[in-house]
Amino acid sequence: MRRDKIAVLVPEMEGKIRILLFWLVVMSAPAFSQQAPKIVSSADTASIRIGEQIRWTVAVEVDSAAQVIFPEGQTFSPLETVEAFMTDTTRKNDRLLLQKTYALTQFDSGGYILPTQRIEIDGKGFFTDSILVMVATVPVDTVNQKMYDIKPMMEVQASRWGWLKWVALGLLAVLLAGGAYYWFFLRKKPLSEEEAEALLPPYERAMKELKRLEQSRYLIQDEFKQYYTELTSIVRGYLEEEVHISALESTTGQLLEKIELLRDAGKLDLEDNTLRQFQNILETADLVKFAKSKPELRKAEEDRNKVEEIVQKTKEAIPEPTEEELLQQEEYRMAVAEQQRKRKIRFALGAAAGLLVVALVSAIGYFGFQTVKDYLIGNPSKNLLEGEWVSSSYGYPPVILETPEVLYRKEIELPPEAMGTIQDLDAFAYDDHRANLSIAAVSTVFTKTDEAPDYEGAVDQILAGFERNGARNIITKQEEFTTVSGIPGTKVFGRGNFKIPDSDEFLKGKYAILLFGGNGFMQQVVISWEEDDLYAEEIVDRILNTIEVKTVI
Known part of the structure; x- marks a missing residue:
């Protein structure tokens, strides 16, 4: 009986175990679907020369929802970060492949460990492998070259466009000013008939208006109201201008009263007959205008003639x-x-x-x-670019270049430790603080004639000088440079934040260091300028295209 119960329970337990295992698999499926991040770092080379660049790439494979933060800034010390490129993103199903590349360099020879870098993924830190990078010195080619005499001074014809431009502008301004003055002040403008008549004296204007009224067609068209209105307006206007009484706004009685007062005061010598004629004309005009009276044509013509006589007698009566x-x-x-x-x-x-x-x-x-x-x-830089340039030879061994202004000799006091290695040093420079432009040419002769020039040390001294003057964030690159005559050299260039003299402000600037030389000597050309100045860029390009040096003593 007990065995039968056990036989029945076993199948039931097996079914429950299968169900339990099924749910365990289902519940654990999401956990197995999330894969761990994969990080791979590599470098394109493990051996470079001074100033060359190594490209270090880190690839991160994560889920599409993961948040990845790559290293930023100068975290690769002792190597220097030149540039951090944009992150390249590639999708693979529900995974993302992120690749970040950095350009690194070093200016001292030796072996350097590129340290491990921290990659932050969803708040957790993952570290890359470290790499050993070897930095070798740059070999100097000391091939003997022919010696050439110093070129003699050449007379260059000065450009006349500079002062001709200002003369032309001055003449144009004078012509415009003279034309405007003549047009508005001296020119006699033709007057219209109305303007010319308005400038006439009151008596001549009144007589002219009466003649025009005589030639009008008012009477022929029986327009007596317009005729007498214009007739009285002419004589009233004349009296107001010539006798200085308010005639236009006065009634007939008021006007006659004012004329009599003037006559009694001795300011208007008119006879009684003239006043009576004037009164009759004014009363007739009132009847025509307000009572619609229509006088005879002959009387209307006589009234115009009488007004003409009144105007003439009034002019004669004015003292x-x-x-x-x-x-x-x-x-x-x-x-x-x-x-x-x-x-x-x-x-x-x-x-x-x-x-x-x-x-x-x-x-x-x-x-x-x-x-x-x-x-x-x-613009100071524009003035330098368009001015007269100077081509000259500086120092020994000579450095020949063309500049906007002549370079002046600079006295440099050598430190005691350098006096034993340097036989002679010639330095010439030009600084323009308005244009933020600096040009220098230096020639150095060593006491040991078989000693090769130390370009790396020279660059370090120049950059250290920049930093002593307050420069910050200096980025340096290096490439080969060849003069127009085919002489090879080294060009170190870059940008940084340079301090403005006598100020706490900084400006973005660029610099270029040209290095030439051979056994026993070295030549340097150092130029610095403002980064966003297009005229300064043209100045520097022109200077670089005119550099010539002697490679042997």
């Missing part, structure tokens, strides 16, 4: 102005003339300013803002 009145009139005319003159000057200045704005905007649109700014305000 001669006193000296005080003439002076007041002269002051008034002068004030009016001054206002007109100021108005013309303001208009001329506004037109000139508008012309300058249009010319400036057009020049900026065509040449560019920086070019126009440098042309108008001036």
